[in-house]
Amino acid sequence: MENNVILSVQDLDVKFTLRGQVLHAIRGVSLDVYKGESLAIVGESGSGKSVFVKTFMGLLDANGYLDGGHILYGGQDLAQFRSEKEWLTIRGREIAMVLQDPMTSLNPLKTIGKQIEEAVVLHQGLKGEAAHQAVLSCLADVGIDQPEKRAKQYPHEFSGGMRQRVVIAIAIACRPKILICDEPTTALDVTIQAQILELIKAMQKKYDLTTIYITHDLGVVANVADRIAVMYAGDIVETGACDEVFYDPRHPYTWALLSSLPQLGVKGEPLYSIQGTPPNLFHEVRGDAFAPRNPQALKIDFVERPPFFQVSPTHKARTWLLDPRAPKVDPPAHILQLREQGVNRHG
Amino acid sequence: MAKYILKRILRSIITMLIIIVVVFSLLRLMPVEGYFENYDKLSETQIEVRLTQLGLKDPLPKQLWNFLKQLSTGDLGTSNIYRKGVSINEIVAEKMPISLRMGLISLTIALALGLPLGVLMARSTRTRWKLWDKFGTIFIVIIQAVPSAAYHILIQFAGSQGPLKLPMLFSQNDPRSYILPILSLSIGNIAYYAMWLRRYMVDESNKDYIRLARAKGLPGSAISRRHVFRNAMVPLIQYIPNSILFTLMGSLYVESLYSIPGMGGLLVTVIKRQDNTMVQALVLIYAAISILGLLFGDILMAVLDPRISFTRKEGSR
Numbered sequence: 001m002e003n004n005v006i007l008s009v010q011d012l013d014v015k016f017t018l019r020g021q022v023l024h025a026i027r028g029v030s031l032d033v034y035k036g037e038s039l040a041i042v043g044e045s046g047s048g049k050s051v052f053v054k055t056f057m058g059l060l061d062a063n064g065y066l067d068g069g070h071i072l073y074g075g076q077d078l079a080q081f082r083s084e085k086e087w088l089t090i091r092g093r094e095i096a097m098v099l100q101d102p103m104t105s106l107n108p109l110k111t112i113g114k115q116i117e118e119a120v121v122l123h124q125g126l127k128g129e130a131a132h133q134a135v136l137s138c139l140a141d142v143g144i145d146q147p148e149k150r151a152k153q154y155p156h157e158f159s160g161g162m163r164q165r166v167v168i169a170i171a172i173a174c175r176p177k178i179l180i181c182d183e184p185t186t187a188l189d190v191t192i193q194a195q196i197l198e199l200i201k202a203m204q205k206k207y208d209l210t211t212i213y214i215t216h217d218l219g220v221v222a223n224v225a226d227r228i229a230v231m232y233a234g235d236i237v238e239t240g241a242c243d244e245v246f247y248d249p250r251h252p253y254t255w256a257l258l259s260s261l262p263q264l265g266v267k268g269e270p271l272y273s274i275q276g277t278p279p280n281l282f283h284e285v286r287g288d289a290f291a292p293r294n295p296q297a298l299k300i301d302f303v304e305r306p307p308f309f310q311v312s313p314t315h316k317a318r319t320w321l322l323d324p325r326a327p328k329v330d331p332p333a334h335i336l337q338l339r340e341q342g343v344n345r346h347g
Numbered sequence: 348m349a350k351y352i353l354k355r356i357l358r359s360i361i362t363m364l365i366i367i368v369v370v371f372s373l374l375r376l377m378p379v380e381g382y383f384e385n386y387d388k389l390s391e392t393q394i395e396v397r398l399t400q401l402g403l404k405d406p407l408p409k410q411l412w413n414f415l416k417q418l419s420t421g422d423l424g425t426s427n428i429y430r431k432g433v434s435i436n437e438i439v440a441e442k443m444p445i446s447l448r449m450g451l452i453s454l455t456i457a458l459a460l461g462l463p464l465g466v467l468m469a470r471s472t473r474t475r476w477k478l479w480d481k482f483g484t485i486f487i488v489i490i491q492a493v494p495s496a497a498y499h500i501l502i503q504f505a506g507s508q509g510p511l512k513l514p515m516l517f518s519q520n521d522p523r524s525y526i527l528p529i530l531s532l533s534i535g536n537i538a539y540y541a542m543w544l545r546r547y548m549v550d551e552s553n554k555d556y557i558r559l560a561r562a563k564g565l566p567g568s569a570i571s572r573r574h575v576f577r578n579a580m581v582p583l584i585q586y587i588p589n590s591i592l593f594t595l596m597g598s599l600y601v602e603s604l605y606s607i608p609g610m611g612g613l614l615v616t617v618i619k620r621q622d623n624t625m626v627q628a629l630v631l632i633y634a635a636i637s638i639l640g641l642l643f644g645d646i647l648m649a650v651l652d653p654r655i656s657f658t659r660k661e662g663s664r
Contacts, residue, residue: 057562062473084567092564099562104555109578109652118573119563154653167559174563 006210007033007056007178012069012079014051014060014234023281025051025064027234027289033178033210038201040213040221040242042257043231046278049214052231053180055079057095058087093123096176098200100183102163106155112139112166113151119173138169141206142199161192165199172203178210179203185220197224218261222246227314230254233278233289240315247342249335250309250317252297253290259334272334288319296329351655352646359642366634371414374627375407381623382427423631428622435628439610443595445519446602446609450594453529457536458587464537465544469579470571472549483541490538499531499604506530517607528605532598536590540583547579585648589640596633 014026025048033039041049054060056071058081071078074094081087099105107115113135120126120134132151139147142165155163164184171179181200185193201224204211213224221228221242228245230238230253238251249255258264259272276293279285288294291301300306300320309322320326330336379394380386382401386394398404402413417424423435430438464483471479490498506527507515514524551557552575560570597611614633617625649655 059558059561088564088566090564091562097559097562099555099559101555105559107556107560107574107578108654109581110574118560118565122564156654170559170563 004035005032006035006073008070008072009033009056010070010072012052012055012071013067014048014055014064015067016061016064018063018282021282024284025234025281026055027281027285028069029234029236031229031236031239033212034227035210036208037226038204038211038213038224039227039229040215040225041229041231041236042215042218042221044216044257044278047231048234049231050182053182053212053214056178056180057091057097058084059091059097092119092174092176094176095178095180096171096174098164098167098171098179098181098184101187102160102167103187105167106163108155111152111154112158116151116166116170116173119170123174134173138173139166141172141203142166142169144169160188161195164188164192164196168196168199168203172207175207176209178212180212180214182214183216184213186215186217193220194223200224218258230257233285234281235289235318237290237319238315238317240311240317243342243345244312244315247338247345248311248315249331249338250311250315250322251290251319252294252321252331254317255331255335256290256294258338259332264334264337272332298326298329348649351649355642355645359638363635363638366638367415367418367631368411370627370630370634371411372407374623375410377621377623377626379403381621381626384428384431418631423628424624426622426625428620429617429625435625438625439628439632442597442608442610442613445607446597446611447595449525449528449532449607449609450597451591452525453532454536454590454594456529457533457540460533461537461540462544464541465548466571466576468541468545469548469552469575472545473552480545483545487538487542490535491542495535496600498534499601502531502534503527503604515605517605524605528601528607531601531604543583544579547582548575551575551578581648581651584651585644586640588643588647589637592636592640592643595636 009029009031012026012029013024016023016025029052041052043049051060051064055066056073056078058078060066066079069079073090078090081090106112113132116135116138117131120131120138124131124134126134135151136147139150144150144162144165150158155166158166168184179200184200185196188196197220200211203209211224213220215221225242227241228239229236230245230251232253238245238249238254245254246258249258256272256274260274262271265271274293275295279289279292286305287303288297288301288306291297294301298320304320306318306320306323308316308318310316311322321329331339379398382403383389383394383397389397395404402410405413421436423439426433426435426438464479464486467479468483469480471477503515505511506513513526514521515527516524517528518524552571557570557574560574561567565573595610597607597609597613599612599615601607602609602611614626614629617629
């Protein structure tokens with residue numbers, strides 16, 4: 001599997017300057033993305049998951065900057081890119097993106113066809129009639145009927161789900177190797193969500209894509225992901241195969257996250273929620289960022305940042321609980337239940 | 348689209364008719380002195396005779412009907428005081444072209460300088476020092492904050508003194524004398540267009556579809572041109588027909604400062620001199636221009652913004 005790393009992030013630090021203060025949004029994150037996989041990055045709002053993937057495309061806001069680390073892709077270190085010209089060799093062509101809200105991510109004054117054509121002309125090198133044909137085949141690809149007619153229409157003539165299909169068509173028209181889906185279903189109707197996820201999966205298969213999902217919806221994750229990275233306060237705290245993270249989570253934050261799933265709640269009892277708030281990233285975080293919200297935190301969690309401990313070849317977590325010297329701390333009852341289910345599942 | 352435009356035109360005609368009736372009726376309330384140059388020196392009978400001649404003794408609906416008939420032939424009536432016995436059409440035809448010429452030249456200049464300045468400012472907000480944005484903002488704030496009279500006088504003074512020695516006052520046959528008034532007329536609009544275009548462009552460039560355009564690998568210049576600028580122009584373009592039409596009416600202050608014999612200030616003059624028929628004619632011209640300006644603006648918007656022509660709900664905007 002090691003040879004198949006398509007994108008490798010190493011010790012990435014991202015900072016923002018806001019009103020003279022420095023916000024440390026991504027704190028030394030490393031992550032490998034494997035060719036052809038579906039990786040889901042999960043975490044609550046503000047955990048830095050969007051910022052993290054934006055750095056792969058050089059799309060940070062003007063006040064954000066990389067402060068060390070590497071992003072290795074195709075033999076280049078994207079973290080060294082300085083000019084727009086360099087980024088244009090990556091954006092769309094290598095890595096494309098589907099944004100959260102299809103109602104706003106299309107230009108209201110341009111026809112759907114024109115907006116897809118821009119990508120076709122840029123990345124497939126087609127012109128005129130050939131480009132037009134490519135646009136129609138893109139639309140057909142994403143399941144839009146009567147592409148000839150629809151290409152001439154404007155975004156307001158499409159429903160939300162249809163617009164998201166168009167946004168996916170634009171991404172596909174770039175012929176990328178990696179497709180980043182930033183909360184692709186959050187703004188959609190529940191009935192449409194599954195269709196869109198199916199469509200992304202189909203496109204992944206057809207065009208041999210690697211997909212990175214960003215989401216806080218664990219339902220989406222279970223549906224699509226091969227592998228999960230759990231993010232908290234600008235750091236990845238646990239990564240593993242989908243089953244490993246769902247059925248045998250190791251980091252207390254992952255425990256808390258899973259415990260708050262409504263599906264695990266007991267009828268009649270209030271739903272579990274994580275106490276407290278995430279740390280203020282304007283200040284330096286000491287130790288384990290989750291420790292102040294973790295009732296079972298160890299003393300060392302407040303002092304020293306834990307390293308990653310390997311659980312299995314594919315599963316690792318950043319918590320002192322995995323240190324051989326650590327006292328035995330039992331995960332919450334919900335998690336034990338999950339673990340049992342996992343064991344039963346795999347026989 | 349055709350249906351939308353037709354509806355819009357029909358509504359404009361109705362609005363205009365209402366305005367004609369209202370203005371006409373209001374002016375019947377004015378004292379009858381407004382129809383005489385030398386009211387004080389006339390006897391009762393002379394006044395009676397004159398009013399009957401003018402048809403002002405007829406019942407009101409008949410007067411209105413006659414006025415509408417007269418208007419429909421394009422005749423605005425006759426001046427009774429400002430220039431006694433001269434047709435108002437003639438007075439306006441003499442003055443309007445002067446205002447129009449000055450106005451159109453200055454509007455062209457304002458657009459040619461104001462829009463690029465707005466683009467430069469908007470684009471520079473993404474750079475580190477935001478030089479153009481700062482420079483432009485200073486200019487705009489000065490123009491907006493200083494009373495326009497102050498910089499008009501400054502322009503007139505600075506231009507006519509010193510090395511330039513441009514003529515201080517307007518004269519039709521001296522092209523050099525056009526320079527200062529045109530500068531005065533355009534400078535406010537330069538600031539206006541730059542300010543709004545910058546603002547709309549900054550608004551647009553923070554929208555999601557611009558992020559998507561960037562993510563698909565479109566170069567910054569193409570995004571700026573094809574997406575940001577074009578979309579930012581839509582709300583501005585709505586007002587351009589109005590601006591063009593209103594150049595017909597001239598500028599009160601600039602025209603009197605450079606003694607340009609245009610339309611500017613004509614309305615104020617005839618109100619002061621109580622020339623009823625002229626007040627009526629000019630108010631109607633102003634109204635017609637406003638209505639036409641809005642009509643053309645809306646049609647232009649419908650052409651540019653596909654969302655409008657398909658809006659079924661009337662009056663949703």
